[in-house]
Amino acid sequence: MTTLDDVAFPLEVCVDCYSELGGVLENPDPAWDRSAFDRAREGYGDITYGHFAEQVHPGEECDEDTECGQITYSKSPCELCGSSLHGAREVVTGWKSERREIFC
Numbered sequence: 001m002t003t004l005d006d007v008a009f010p011l012e013v014c015v016d017c018y019s020e021l022g023g024v025l026e027n028p029d030p031a032w033d034r035s036a037f038d039r040a041r042e043g044y045g046d047i048t049y050g051h052f053a054e055q056v057h058p059g060e061e062c063d064e065d066t067e068c069g070q071i072t073y074s075k076s077p078c079e080l081c082g083s084s085l086h087g088a089r090e091v092v093t094g095w096k097s098e099r100r101e102i103f104c
């Protein structure tokens, strides 16, 4: 049986990648690596905003007041472009394959 963990991957991404996913990236950091972003992007069938409560914190609803999952400061590399610039991260969900319709 396919589970959510087989097809959906919560990703912490930098604000430049997040903006690019929304099609509004205007002034990326000069160090932002579009080719790395594009390669990572191709690894997923689709990428949606936010995460699934039952996957990331089972038993608890997402707290919309705090934009659940948003990280104001992180030293971890962006999980799309690989940027190691410290800073804010947004949470998105990368979908492997077209099997996302099982869950959406």
Ligand SMILES: [Zn+2]
Residues within 6 Å of the ligand: 051, 052, 053, 056, 057, 061, 062, 063, 068, 069
């Ligand atoms: Zn949540």
Ligand SMILES: [Zn+2]
Residues within 6 Å of the ligand: 013, 014, 015, 016, 017, 018, 078, 079, 080, 081, 082, 083
């Ligand atoms: Zn990034």
